[in-house]
Each structure stands twice: as C-alpha cells, then as structure tokens.
Amino acid sequence: MMQAQKINANSDQSKAQTVYPILIVIGIAHLLNDALQSVVPALFPVLQNSMGLTFTQLGLIAFALNATSSLIQPIVGMYTDKKPSPYALPIGLTLSLFGIIGLALAPSFWIIMISVLFIGLGSAAFHPEGSRVAYMAAGNRRGLAQSIYQVGGNSGQALAPLMAAFILLPLGQIGALWFTLVAAAAVVLLLYIAAWYKQQVNKSKPVEKIVVHKKTMKHEKRLNENKRIIVFSISLLIFLVFARSWFHAGITNFYAFYAIENYGIPIADSQIYIFVFLGAGAIGTFFGGPLADRFGKRVVISLSMLGSAPLAILLPFVDPTFAYLLIAIIGFIILSSFSVTVVYAQELVPGRIGLVSGLIVGLAFGMGAIGSVALGVLADWIGLTNTIIFTVCLPLIGLLTFLLPSDQKVREMHN
Template sequence: MASIAGVKGTAASPGTKTVMPVLLAISLAHMLNDSMQAVVPALYPILQESLNLSMLQLGWIGFMLNMTSSVMQPVVGLYSDKRSLPNLLPVAMGLSLVGMVGLAFASHLWMLLLAVVFIGIGSAVFHPESSRVVYFAAGGRRGFAQSVYQVGGNTGSTLGPLMTALIFVHMGQIGAIWGTVFAGFAIAVLLGLLPWYKRKLAEWERERTATAAARASGATVVEKASHPRVKFAMGMLVFLVFARSWYHSGIGSFYQFYLKFDYGLTTQQAQIPVFLFLAAGVLGTFFGGVLADKFGLKNMIVFSIAGASPLALLLPHLPLFWVYPVIMLLGFIILSGFSVSVVYAQYLMPANVGMASGLTTGLAFGMGAIGGIALGQSIDMFGINDVMFVLSFFPLVGLFAILLPPDRPKKKPGAWLGKI
C-alpha cells in the first residue's frame, strides 16, 4: 500500500511541516476565483429586472456556470494527475477575466450564458491544480490545510450578497467589471506561487523516477481505488455532496426572493440573511476541518449534513427575528463538512488527488447545478413558498452518511479495504 508520500512526493508526507505562506497564498487565489463566480448569482435581482428574465432563465445561467466549472473538474483532475500543468493556474484566471468583461456588458441571455461559460471553464481549470498545491503544502495537517483553502473559496462566495447591496443595486450590471480587479490580483498571486509549485513537482518526479518501490506501491493504490467498496464510498460521498449542493444553491440563489415575497424585504435587506448564511459557512468550513483532524472525517460529514436537518426544517416557518440567528447556525453546521468531503475523497483515492478533488468539489456541484434549474422551474410553476418548504427536507439525506466506511483506525490510507 502506498503512502501519500509515495503518491505525490515528500511534500505531502505525514509529519512534514505545513507551508503556511503557500497555503495562505493559494487560499487567497481561491477567494478571488470564487468571488468572480459569486458575482453571477449576486446579479440575479439586477438581471431579472433589467433584462426581464424569468426564474427558469436565471436557473439556466447558474446551470451553465456550475456545469462548466464543476463537471469539467474531474476531467481536468484526471489529466493533471498524469501530467500536471502548473502554468494553467494563471491562464485559468485569464479566462475568468474575459468572462467578467462579458458579464458586465451582456445585453442578451445568450451573451450572459457565453460569459459565464468563460468564468466556469477558468474555475474548472483552477481547482484541481490548486488542490494539488494545497496537498503539497499541507504536511501532516491535511484537514487543517484543506480548511484554510476552502475558507478562501467560501469567503469569496460570501461576498456575493455584499456586492449586490453595495455595488450592483447602485451601478447595475456594469458593476460586474469590478471582477476584473479580482482576476488581475489572482494572476499576480499565482505567478508568484509558480516557482515553488514547479520545484515541488520536480522533486516528486525525481522521487518517482528513482524509487521503483514507490512506483510499484503507487500502482497498487490505483488498483485498490477501483475496488467495489471504494466505488461505493465515492458514489455515496458524491451523492451526499450533491444533496447538500442542491440545498446550498437554493439558499444562495433563491432564498433572497423568498425573503422579498414572503417577508416583504427590499433587495438590499434580503441580502443580509443570505450573507449571514454564507459567512457562518466560512467559519464552519474552517472549524470543520480542524475538528475532523481530531474526531474523524466521517464523523464530521455525518454531523455537517444530518446535523443541519432540524434547523433547515424550521427555517421556512420562523418569524423574521429568528431567521437571522438560525440561518447563521445552519450555515455553520452544513458547511462544516465542506472541506472534509474533499479530504475524505483523497483518503479513498490517494493516488488520484486531482480526480478526487474534482469529483467532490466539481462533479457533485455540477449535479447541484441541475438543481438550480429544477428549483427555478419549480418556483415559476408552484411559487417560492412551496419550493422553499420542500427544499428544507434535503439535508435529511445526510443520514446516509452513516454508511460511509470509517477513517479513524490507525492504519495506512486504504487499509480498511482489507485483503482483496
């Protein structure tokens, strides 16, 4: 059985030191990348009025963004597991920059869709490579490292409601041009990281070439990664992340309309609960990873998804005063398993870090994008109240997390498979 070091070099070996400057830099780039993605749903209220779009059309915009940014991630991850291309990191941000310009000046639905495709492809290329940077920089603190990285991304997503309230309500669609500043800054950060990343990749290549035993054990991991129990565990994990993505998409994209129609809030006022949900999720993401290092990956996944169920069921029935604290607690709990899911996938597939990351943060979220269309269509057909009520039951799917294999035994990754 190969160790993590056997798969990706000494940089990821347990017990090695966490490289915090690199970790913070890639987290910052992740924040800037996800800030650009957050501009899209943040513009929904503006686009609905200025271009007279329906909820279904807004759902299609979200679908195109998430399908391109998410479904392509496992493909990019699988390819980069075989041949990593670090120079694609700044290129990815360049694609997102083009998309932000298109978003600011689009005057028709097809132009909006094309712009979000550029943003989505840029994100799809960025995530697998940046996840490998995190893997190298983590040392022996993989839960902590993944949490720091995901906190950056979730912080970027949290900026969406703030951008609506502070920029888009006043500037309109053209305010999206501010996203080009995010892209330019991210390109500069990633160019600064490239020398370190290339050096680590070179070290890994030298080790893989010089150590025949590492090559042989690495092949064993790939073999075991195709075992039915691994496939079942990965399938279950993707299903759980898929259900969480549907719920997260419903709150992040459409709950603001529920607040406007059911509680009578203005567009600016409706951003506050959504912001609180996302901001609390940032804290939950960080502490979830830290606690997973202590209590186990599976335990945190069960807690994060199933533990949010009572609060999710209560949310549509609360008076406005109670919406604010409950949605904060809900965001904290349900997002506490966000980074943990990625680490658990890497635990199951230690020889395919890029693909494992793409499946959990990519494909599963792409499937969640389908939920955006379904939710938009359902709202147009049945009304926002009924859809929010049905959506509140989605976190109950988290109960299936108890079927995941344990990760706490003090054995090498993959040892729970036993003899095959």
C-alpha cells in the same frame, strides 16, 4: 526491501512540514476566484429587473456556470495527475477575467450565457490544481490545510450578497467591470503560486514502482473487496455532496426572493440573509478541518448534514429576525464538512488528488447546478414558498452517511 520503503514513506509523511504561507496565498486566490464566480448569482436581482428574466432563465444561467466547471474539473484533474500543470492556475483566472468583462457588457440573455461559460472554464482550470497545491503544502495537517484553502472559496461566495447590495444594485450590470481588478490580483497571486508549485515538481523524485508477480488468493480477495468499498464510497460521497449542493443552490439562489416575498423587505436587505449564511459557512468550513483531524472525517460529514437538518426544516416558519440567527447556525453546521469531504475522498483514493478533487469539488458540487434549474422550474410551477420547503428537507439525506466506511477502515484498506 518493500517493508523498508513503506516505513521510509511513512516517516517522510510524518516529518513533512505545513507550508502556511503557501496555504494562505492559495486560500486568498481561492477567495478571489470564487468571488468572481459569485458575481453571477449576485447579478440575478439586477438581471431580473433589467431584462425581465424568469426564474427558469436564472436557473439556466446558474446551470451554465456550474455545469461547465463540473464537467471539466474531473478531466483537468485526470490530466494533471499525469502531468502537473502549475500555470493552469493563472490561465484559468485569465479566462474568468474575460468572462467578467463579457458579463458586464452583455446586451442579451445569450451573451450572458456565453460569458458565464468563460467563468466556468476558469473555475474548472483553477480548482483541481488549487486542491493539489493545498495537498502539497499540507504536511501532516491535511484537514487544516484543506480548510484554509476551502474557507477562502466559501468567503468569496459569501461576498456575493454584499457585492449585490453595495456595487451591483447601485451601479447595475456595468458595475461588474470593477471585478476585473479582482481577477487581475488573482492572476498575480497565482503566478507566485505556480512558481512554487513548479519548484516542488522539479524537486520530487520518481517513485520506484514495485511489481509483485505472485499474490495469494486471500490477498486478491481483499483487494477486490477494498475496490468495491472504494467505488461504493466515492459514489455515495458524490451523491451526498450533490444533495448538499441542491440545498446550497436553493438557499443562495432563491432564499433572497423568498425573504422579499414573505417578509416584505427590499432587495438589498434580503441579500444580508445570504451573506449571513455564507459567512457563517466560511467559518464552519475553517473549523471543520481541524475537528476532522481530531474526531474523524466521517463523524464531521455525518454531523454536518444531520445536525443542520432539523434547523433547516424550521427556517421557512420563523419570523424575519429569528431567521438571521437560524440561517447562520445552519450555514456553519452544513458547510463545516465542505473541506472534509475532499480530504476523505483523497484518502479513499490516494495518489489521484486531481481526479478526486475534480469529482468532489467539481462534478459533485457542480451537479448542484442541475438543482438550480430544477428549483427554478419548481418555483415557477408550485411557488417559491413550497420550493423553499422542499429545499430545507434535503439535509435529511445525510442519514446515508452511516453507510460510509470509518476513518480507521479507510486506513486499514490502504495498509
């Protein structure tokens, strides 16, 4: 009986169809959500000039935004694993809408901090359930599905320097009000997604629990060994994403200032470097999922960090023209594993989609907010150039990826 149920489950999974319309809509919603979140770092040059904020204060703003999201996402994921909440998606974007309004009208540093907390809360509500929608619509193309979802988010982040150059710099802080239209559009899309999500929940049947009363000592030993491997692997994966997030924070928050200081270019031109990095990263995110489906998730995770490491180390020592090409290649390679790490973690801990997505997308990535503060303090202390040199060495931590179990090992553990 148990074997028959297992065969049926595998058969159902193999026949599952990929729901591309839902994946495209949730990807667009992810783009809009992360574009709203990217308004905050895009405002940094404006706020530094208008309010005289220090690098440390800018780091604290980034920390407030990302730490709020990171600490709450795993909690939201744990709750929705037990009780799916389709309407958490539009509710989250409504919170972000309030945050954007506050950000545009904020007269002081502390009002800005409160406003970004609302944006962080909105992101925390959106991301775990967004990952679940992508998982539900994936069928048997999990890598591709997660890439479509995540490339939306990375594309939204890539818009930040363009927003700074063409909207926020000309209009100033009040220009952020234009993004209330973006938030409203996202809420409408997510109401559609929530209706589909609710239908899927209603269609699903309770899974019959099978209790095995007697287990051999050999089976118990294998279960304990697998548990140790899973705990170690998830912990290592979180650390690797943490390191990648520090690198991401260093480039997106401080490389523009480095370019202004070392290349003597205006603020608007410096934002193009960030756009190139994030735009190439969005393309890399899209291709990373299908490559992982074909060659393995651990392979892509390893190559994304180790392949980008030597190029990243060269970045502070090249001329401004070559830096465009180099930063594009770095962005493509290092962010190619963005969606892959989520799918790898989901397969390590099947059945806990919300919690795992909250840990990887939220906690681990959000812990990079600590990097924003640390790098801001470091820039005030040892200078911007030395801080960028420290940042570009972080991908070398990718050597630890060889300690992760192979894809085949992960499959064997759950057979």
